[in-house]
Amino acid sequence: MANHAAQIKIPAVYYRGGTSKGIFFKRSDLPEAAQEPGTARDKILLRVIGSPDPYGKQIDGLGNASSSTSKAVIIDKSSREGHDVDYLFGQVAIDKPFVDWSGNCGNLTAAVGAFAVSQGLIDPAKIPQNGICTVHIWQKNIGKTIVAHIPITNGEVQETGDFELDGVTFPAAEVQIEFLDPADGEGDMFPTGNLVDELDVPGIGRLKATLINSGIPTIFVNAADIGYTGTELQDDVNNDAAALEKLETLRAYGALKMGLIKDLSEAATRQHTPKIAWVAAPKDYVSSSGKTVKAADIDVLVRAMSMGKLHHAMMGTASVAIATAAAIPGTLVNLAAGGGERNQVVFGHPSGTLRVGAAAEMQNGKWTATKASMSRSARIIMEGFVRVPGDCF
Incomplete structure (x- = not known):
């Protein structure tokens, strides 16, 4: 019988954020080869999600065969002044061996602050026993600041509530998000200079x-x-x-x-x-x-x-x-x-x-836009380890 590499375990949290779902990792929990951008990271995320899948179903991974659920997030403590965490988002193609790092996911942003709090990435002094924890997020894909207001009950993230979001079946706790200076990238908000x-x-x-x-x-x-x-x-x-x-x-x-x-x-x-x-x-x-x-x-x-x-x-x-x-x-x-x-x-x-x-x-x-804001919600669906074959990267 041929020798095949055993599966490896990677700590991960499966979240619903807004009307999307994604798998969240702490950068330090990824295999060393995947802690930096590159082929190894992309290959691991593709395997986790179940892509590329010519059947388009992602049966052999955590993706649910839609762009809203074929997503991966990597969170790290931020070294940037005035920010708590760095947030990097990968949109994983379903039928191609491709991870697109060119933009942000606004829906999953709702889960970033909650993940940061629950994973010990936030200074405990910033987390109230009851109230709102304000998390300053550096969105690495587009180089922007996002502020998430995370409800806290008894020192832990409050996920349940009565806030209803169309596109999500069940109510949850409201998370208010502010996108500061949301114009994407370095260029003008209207790149051609025209409104139309x-x-x-x-x-x-x-x-x-x-x-x-x-x-x-x-x-x-x-x-x-x-x-x-x-x-x-x-x-x-x-x-x-x-x-x-x-x-x-x-x-x-x-x-x-x-x-x-x-x-x-x-x-x-x-x-x-x-x-x-x-x-x-x-x-x-x-x-x-x-x-x-x-x-x-x-x-x-x-x-x-x-x-x-x-x-x-x-x-x-x-x-x-x-x-x-x-x-x-x-x-x-x-x-x-x-x-x-x-x-x-x-x-x-x-x-x-x-x-x-x-x-x-x-x-x-x-x-120029100074701020955009919206309410979302987020909930942990499952947490523990995701497994991938040890030779997939």
């Missing part, structure tokens, strides 16, 4: 787009311009191969215009960013859970793609982009929401609604 650009996309034609770097680079278009209403659910889009191809082409042309890629072919290896989303004025629709969302209860309809599929709710980072764009008069998001100045917006997504806030101001002739 025109794209000329094969198969679609000429259409207007708002290209914004906030939370995550995002391309917003009007739903009507791509043949949608803004009330779509996943099956309306994800079962239409021609539509998915058209949306991916639109994403590639938007990425090129934003300067994120130099050649259209590069979009294939940059799946996590930018995001593509479409907006429309409010109208009644039935959410994926069967609940009716009333036009009167929302300001704008938004649908967004993640890793080539319509997201079942809304990515947290794209929610930041929505909040920021809505706050700036003249963007497509702002116009779809009725125009004017606003510091918060309630948008309708496939699973229901979400309220997000943002503060934006004009500085030296350019728009």
